[in-house]
Amino acid sequence: MSSHPAAAPGPETATPLHTLAPELTFPQFERATPFDPPEAYTELSGRCPVAPVRMADGKPSWLITSFEGVRAALSDPRLSSDMSHPGFPNRTGKPVDDLLKDTLGAMDGERHRYYRRMLTGELTVRRAKAMRPVITQITDEALDQLAAAGPGADLVKHVALVVPSRVACHLVGIPLSEYELFTGMAAKLMEATSSADQIAALQDMVSYFDKLVTDREHHDRDDLLGHMVRRYLSTGELTREMLIRLAWTTMAAGQETTAHMIGLGVAALLRHPDQLELLRREPHLMPGAVDELMRYLPMIQFGIPRVAMDDVEVDGQTVTAGEGVVALPPLANRDPAVFERPDELDVRRNARQHLSFGYGPHQCPAHALARLELEVVYSRLLERFPTLRLADGDADLKVQDEDIMYNVSELAVAW
Amino acid sequence: MVRVNLDRDRCYGLGQCVLAAPDVFDQDDEGIAWLLVEEPRPEQHDEVRQAAMACPRQAIGVAD
Numbered sequence: 001m002s003s004h005p006a007a008a009p010g011p012e013t014a015t016p017l018h019t020l021a022p023e024l025t026f027p028q029f030e031r032a033t034p035f036d037p038p039e040a041y042t043e044l045s046g047r048c049p050v051a052p053v054r055m056a057d058g059k060p061s062w063l064i065t066s067f068e069g070v071r072a073a074l075s076d077p078r079l080s081s082d083m084s085h086p087g088f089p090n091r092t093g094k095p096v097d098d099l100l101k102d103t104l105g106a107m108d109g110e111r112h113r114y115y116r117r118m119l120t121g122e123l124t125v126r127r128a129k130a131m132r133p134v135i136t137q138i139t140d141e142a143l144d145q146l147a148a149a150g151p152g153a154d155l156v157k158h159v160a161l162v163v164p165s166r167v168a169c170h171l172v173g174i175p176l177s178e179y180e181l182f183t184g185m186a187a188k189l190m191e192a193t194s195s196a197d198q199i200a201a202l203q204d205m206v207s208y209f210d211k212l213v214t215d216r217e218h219h220d221r222d223d224l225l226g227h228m229v230r231r232y233l234s235t236g237e238l239t240r241e242m243l244i245r246l247a248w249t250t251m252a253a254g255q256e257t258t259a260h261m262i263g264l265g266v267a268a269l270l271r272h273p274d275q276l277e278l279l280r281r282e283p284h285l286m287p288g289a290v291d292e293l294m295r296y297l298p299m300i301q302f303g304i305p306r307v308a309m310d311d312v313e314v315d316g317q318t319v320t321a322g323e324g325v326v327a328l329p330p331l332a333n334r335d336p337a338v339f340e341r342p343d344e345l346d347v348r349r350n351a352r353q354h355l356s357f358g359y360g361p362h363q364c365p366a367h368a369l370a371r372l373e374l375e376v377v378y379s380r381l382l383e384r385f386p387t388l389r390l391a392d393g394d395a396d397l398k399v400q401d402e403d404i405m406y407n408v409s410e411l412a413v414a415w
Numbered sequence: 416m417v418r419v420n421l422d423r424d425r426c427y428g429l430g431q432c433v434l435a436a437p438d439v440f441d442q443d444d445e446g447i448a449w450l451l452v453e454e455p456r457p458e459q460h461d462e463v464r465q466a467a468m469a470c471p472r473q474a475i476g477v478a479d
Contacts, residue, residue: 075473113427120428120446125437352435353469361427363471365446368430 014311014318017062022054026063026326027091027301034397035268036343037298037330041065045331050317053326056093061324062317063303065331067338067355069315070304073327075360076314079306080108089305089324099189099198103249105362112361118232119246120365122171122224128368131167135376138166143384151414152391156263160411163377164258168251171369173212173223182208186252209244224250250366257299258370260407262377265293267397267408268345269378270390275347280382289347290374295354296345298330299405304358329355385415417460418478421450425474432475435466448474 028038036042041063044051049066064073073079082088083106100106104116139159146158169179185205192198215221216229225247232238238246269276279285303326308319319325333354334342340349357364364370381388391412398410419439421432428446432439439455439462440448455463467475 075471117428117445117447120430121444123430124428124442124446125430125433126442350465352465359471361472363427363429363431365429368434371434 014320016320017052017060017323020052020060022060023048023051024053024063026053026055026061027303029301029402031401034399035264035271035297035345037334041328041331042334045334049315050319050325055089055091055324055326057090059090059324061089061305061326062314062319064314064325064327065335066315067332067335069317070327070329070332070355071359073306073312073314073325074304074355074358074362076312077109078308078310078312079319079325080309081106081112081306081362082108083305085307087307087322087324089307089326091302091305091326099202103245105249115238115242115246116361116365118228118238119250122227123366123369125368128372131171131369132372132376134170135163135167135373136380138170139163139377139380140384142166143380146413147384152412155266155411155413156259156408157410159377159381160259160262160266163262164255164373167258167369167373168254171224171254172247172251173216173221173225174251182251183255186255189252190256205248206244209247210240212247213240213243253364254366254370256405256407258373260299260405261294261297261370261374263408263411264297264299264406265290265374265378266381266413267390267411268293268297270388270413272345275345276382278347279378280386283379283382285347286375286379287371288350288352290371290378291354292345292347292349292351293374294356295333295339295351297356297406298333299407300329300356301402301406302326302404303328304362327355329358385413387415389414416479417455417457417463419450419453419455419463420476420478421448422474422476423447423449425472427472429471431469431471432466435469436462439463440466 023044024040028040030038032039045065049069051063052060053063055061064070142159142162146153149158165183166179169176174182185208189201189205192201212225213229216226220226228243233243279289305326307324308321310321312319336342357367391414397408400407400409426448430442430446432448433442436459439451439459441451442448464477467477
């Protein structure tokens with residue numbers, strides 16, 4: 001479509017976003033198949049990789065669906081994560097979530113870097129690798145529960161929702177005996193529907209972490225909280241309030257995301273028996289298969305929002321200062337310019353550069369740990385249950401297709 | 416000959432390079448990457464290029 005702004009050369013042809021007719025409302029949820037992105041995006045992506053869309057609050061934003069566009073947007077310092085900016089895309093139609101104010105995800109530049117480095121040291125590749133035995137043990141215990149429940153058992157309940165929470169507890173330093181206390185608090189926080197409920201849930205969470213921090217002030221503990229208390233709280237580089245915020249947001253970020261990748265990933269493998277068979281025959285393919293599943297499965301439903309602080313060109317389209325953009329990794333991960341046969345699940349392909357962990361300074365700092373968890377869970381599951389199959393055969397999967405992360409809410413398996 | 420250049424000031428400590436090319440990159444206590452070798456062997460060239468591609472901060476240069 002030659003008249004489209006995305007096809008126009010050079011910034012001199014910049015058209016203000018508010019003068020354009022939106023191509024779509026965002027987000028879209030309707031899917032033709034359980035493992036493909038909503039069809040409306042796919043059609044739009046090929047025609048217009050940076051397209052005007054209407055957000056839930058009625059305001060316009062640019063939707064970015066190309067691989068290069070998403071990478072450019074998420075690595076450009078002129079595109080800000082400041083969610084209190086009036087131009088910041090509002091994806092849910094609700095007022096800005098107070099909970100997330102002044103968390104790492106909402107910071108920019110040097111301030112972001114200052115706090116972020118305190119976390120990355122806890123999440124290096126070496127640290128992740130050192131956790132393999134613990135992850136394996138936690139996984140095997142979950143698989144015992146699955147086996148004990150017998151054929152027809154729900155993999156989401158027994159494995160997907162259990163392993164990432166337990167691993168996160170171990171990492172941060174929450175005693176396993178208090179694991180259910182923590183997940184209960186986290187669920188309350190996420191499910192709160194009024195701001196009063198949310199404030200109460202947050203207070204519970206903060207006072208719980210405050211006790212853990214006090215413990216580390218009196219005892220050396222070899223966990224994330226212990227290290228951060230010793231290295232940054234005791235030196236004054238970190239306030240108690242910020243330490244607690246970093247700790248609980250890290251825990252919260254690592255749970256549902258990984259859990260849903262376990263459920264959806266196993267569903268995808270069981271629905272692609274040729275790929276599953278390949279992994280059984282050649283288990284060394286599993287690390288690559290983890291990246292391929294992350295590339296292929298369209299989990300991120302609401303995209304990654306930014307607001308332009310200056311005029312910025314993104315994949316041929318000028319974004320004017322003050323305008324919002326939403327980067328959509330699931331579409332970028334299907335960009336035929338980067339991935340051949342993008343709509344095929346192919347565990348042999350090199351999919352390492354997928355954008356499901358985001359890109360740029362805000363890329364998921366726990367990617368190495370998440371990758372390892374998925375590798376261990378998928379591998380142990382296939383070893384333990386060589387005849388694993390979907391208990392309901394070809395029946396429709398029970399998907400939650402309007403959640404923040406697309407997921408299967410239940411996955412009955414048999415063996 | 417291939418020469419690798421790493422801008423530690425850009426690095427955000429994500430370790431994508433360590434996953435891609437574990438014999439060429441490592442991370443310090445704060446996650447910031449450092450180079451184990453500046454001139455990787457021919458069989459490492461492919462993974463070094465992958466590391467450069469995967470770096471979310473575009474902090475790795477590979478010169479032929």
